[in-house]
Amino acid sequence: MKVIKQYFSKSVRFQLVLTALLFSSCIHLSDLKSPLEGIKVLVNYNIFKTFLSFRFVDSVTGLPIGQTGSEKVKVQITGSASPAIVDQLGNHKDTYESVFGLLSLALNPKDPWKPSSQNLLSFQIDATSANYKASSLSLQIDSTGKYEYRVVMEKPTVDVPGIKKYSVQLNLNGNGELIDNFNYRTPGGEGTIKINIGTQFLNSSGQIEKGSSVGLTFTVYTTLGAVPAPNALLMDVVLPDKSVQKSAIDIYRVVSVQVTNQASDALTASIANPIIVRYKIEGNSYNPKTKSKIATDNDIQTYTYLTKSSAWQLNEVLKLQSDTAGLFVESEIKYPGLNAIGIHINTCSMSGQISFQLPGVFPAYPVSTMVYLYRKIDSRYISSIRIDVPEKGFTKGIDFKVPENTPVRYDLKNYSASNSFTASPNFFDFDSGCGTLTPVQTIITSTSVGVAGKVKISFGNGFPNDQFLIKANIYLAQNSALLWSKQYLVSKTNNEFDLNANLPQNTDVFIQIQAADLVNTFDAFPVNYSFNSTVSKGMIWQFNLTPLYTQANFNFNFTRSTDLPDVNYTVKGVLTNMDNQNNEGEFLMVVKPGQANYSSTMILSRTKRYQLNLKRVGGTPDFITYPYEFILGVITQKDYSYTCELSNVVRKAVTIHLKVVCNKSEIIPTLHGYYRTVWEDAWQESDIVNGEITITCEMNSTYVIGLIVDGVMKTTTYQVDGTNFNFNFDLGDGDCAKMGW
DSSP states (O other): OEEOSSOOSSSOEEEEEEEEOOOOTTSOGGGGSOSSTTOOEEEEEOOOOEEEEEEEEETTTOOBTTTTSSOOOEEEEESTTGGGEEOTTSOOOSEEEOBTTEEEEEEOOSTTOOOOSSSOEEEEEEEEETTEEEEEEEEEEOSSEEEEEEEEEOOOOSOOTTEEEEEEEEEBOTTSBBSSOEEEEOTTSSEEEEEOTTOBEEOTTSOBOOSSEEEEEEEEESSGGGSSSOOOSEEEEEOTTSOEEEEEEEEEEEEEEEEEOTTOOEEEEOTTSOEEEEEEEOTTOEETTTTEEOOTTOEEEEEEEETTTTEEEEEEEEEOEEETTEEEEEEEEOSSEEEEEEEEEOEEEEEEEEEEEOOSOOSSSSEEEEEEEEETTTOOEEEEEEEEEOSTTOEEEEEEEEETTOOEEEEEEEOOGGGOEEEESOEEEESSOSEEOOOEEEEEEEOEEEEEEEEEEEEOSOOSSSEEEEEEEEEETTTOOEEEEEEEEEESSSOEEEEEEEEETTOEEEEEEEESSGGGOEEEESSEEEEETTSOEEEEEEEEEEESEEEEEEEEEEEEOTTSOSSOEEEEEEEEETTTOOEEEEEEEEEOTTOOEEEEEEEEESSSEEEEEEEEOTTSOOEEEESOEEEEEEOOOSEEEEEEEEEEOOEEEEEEEEEEEOSSEEEEEOEEEEEEETTOSSOEEEEEBTTEEEEEEETTEEEEEEEEETTEEEEEEEEEOSSOEEEEEEOOHHHHHHTTO
16 A cells, blocks of 8 residues: 555545544543653544534535535534533534534543433534525434434525525434424524424325435515415415315415425325424404404414415414414414415405596507506505506406405506506595496506617627527616517627617616527627617617637547446536536436447536536446546637546455554544545445444545544545555644644
C-alpha cells in the first residue's frame, strides 16, 4: 500500500470518510498521556457503545446538504437526555455542525446515560441552515447500538405571505409503528397536529410502510389568497350523500398535511390511529348566519379539497370551543392534502339587467368588461361574469348565485388593455342579496389609443436554434404592469415584425423583447424602449440579441475490456458547475453490445464553467469507465468528443487497520464511518471497532480517508490493491491538542 498525493491512473477513486467519535466530556484523553516526556502511549480506545448518525438531505433533490463541504447544518439538542450526547471529540456541546451533510454523534457510555427499557433516553434535535427552513426531530433511545436518521430539509420558496410550512421526520419501529406520540404546535399557534404512538402509515397499495422513518409536512395558510385552491365565497361542495351543490363557504383556516416515505411517495394514516389537527380561529371572525362575531358553540364544518373535481367535500359538523389560547376546533384528517374549517351557507339567485352607453370612438369592438360580485360587509369575492359590449345601447341580462340574505356589491372593470376605458358608475350596491334587481345603466368612455411601429432584431452568434419564438411585451412605466403581449417567430432572415397595439392614452410605457423558451434565452440591448402611447406612430425599435445559452454536443466512443460481460451498460453524464458544484444537467446512455458511438445534446449557459462526470446507473452489472471526469470550463465550442473504456469490476473484502498518531499518543479508536465511490451519490456507513473495519470494495481503487476535527475534514489519500493494510492517520500538534491527545 502506498500514499498517493494526486491520482492519474485508471483506478476509480473510492472515498471513505471515517468520522472519529472519541470519549465523553467527563473524561479527557489528556488524562491518559504518559507522564514521561518523549514516550508515546498506545491506547486501545473502545469506549462508545451507541452511535447516532444523521443525514441532512434536500427535500427536492434528496442529496446531502453541503455534500461538497460548502454548507453546514447546525444542530441543537434539547430534552432531558441531551447531556448524554457527545461529538466526535467526546465533548458535549450546545451546537453541533454537519460535514458533507453528515453528522455522527454518540452517547456518553457512563451512568446515568446507559439506555435500556427502564432508562429511556429522550431528546429532540433542531436543525438549521442558512439556505433551508428549520427542521426538528424527536428521538428516543432504549438500547445500545447504531441509530441512523434521515432529516429532510426544505429550501424556502419565494416568500408568499400567508404560508407557514413545517417539516419533521417521524421515526418508526420494525412494524412500521410510530415509536412515540407526536404533538406539534406551530410557533404562532395557528394550528396543532397530533399523531399517536403506534400509528401505522399506508402506501398507495394499501400496505403498511415499513421504512425506518417517514416525512411529515404540515402547512398552515393564514390568508385565503395563499391557498392553492379556488378561494371564492361561492364554490362546488360535495355533500355527505355525494351530491354536488353550489354553496357559499366562509373558510376560517386551511391546513395541508402530507406524509411521505423516503422515496417521496404519499402515505395515509390508518383508520385506527387518525391524524388530529387543532385549528385556531381568530376571535374577530364573522359568522354570516348570526351576522355577528363567531362564538363558542357555533356550528363549524370541516372540509377536504378534492383536487380532481376542484370541489370541497363536506365532512362533519363540530362545535366551536375555547380555552386560554382562544377559539378552536379539533378534527380528524381523513384524507391527506388540503383540509379546512368554515361555515356552510346556502345560496339563492339575484337577477336583473344592465345597459351600456358608449360615447366616443373605440379602437375595436366588442368592448370587454367584467362584472365582479362581492359581499358588502368584508368585500369577499363571490363570482364574476364577462360581458362583451358590441355596440352603444347594449343591454345584458345578468343572473348570479349569492349567499342567502347577504348584501352584495358588484364592480364593473375593464377586461382588456386593448380597449381601456372608464365606467361611470362602476359599482352598484344591493342590500337584498336575493331576488330581482332594479335595472342599472353605466357609461363607458374610451381611454385607448392605437400604437403602430416596427421591431427590428440583430442576432449574435451561437443561438441553439436557427428560428424561435420571442415575446414582445409592453408595460406601464409607472408600475411595470403588463398591458400587451404577442409572440413572433423570428430568424436571421425573418428579423423584423410589425407591432400594432391599443394602449391607454397619454401613458408612459416601455417595450421589452423576451425569450419565449429556455433554449434561446438571450440578453437584449437596449433592455427596453420607453415612449408615450399618444405619439408612438410609425416608430422603429431596434434590439440586438446575444444568446445566454448555447447548444453543446457530447460524442462518446466506448471501448470494452475483454473480460467485461457482453450486456447493456447504462452510463449517466452529470454536468456540474465548477464554481458551486451545482448539478446543471444530466443525460443517460445505454451502451449496447456491438455499438460504440453515442451522443447527447445539452443546452448550457455561456457564462458558467462546467465539469462532466460519467457515473454508472443501478440495474446493470458493476463496471468502471476510464476516464470518468472531464473539465470543460466555459463552453467555447459546439462539439466535444471522448473515447472511454468500460472495464470489469473486481471486488474483494479488505480489512483496514486504523491508528491515529499524535506526538505523545497512538490511538486505536472506535469510529463510525461513511464511504462511497465516485460512481455513487449516496454515502454508505459502517463502524470501525477497535481500529478495524472490513469493506468489500473495488480493486485498484483510491480511498480518501478522513477524520473530522472541530467540523473540518482532515484527509489522506491511499490506493488499495486488494490486500489488507494498516495506516497511520497523522495529526498535527494543533489538532491533537484540540482532541486532548
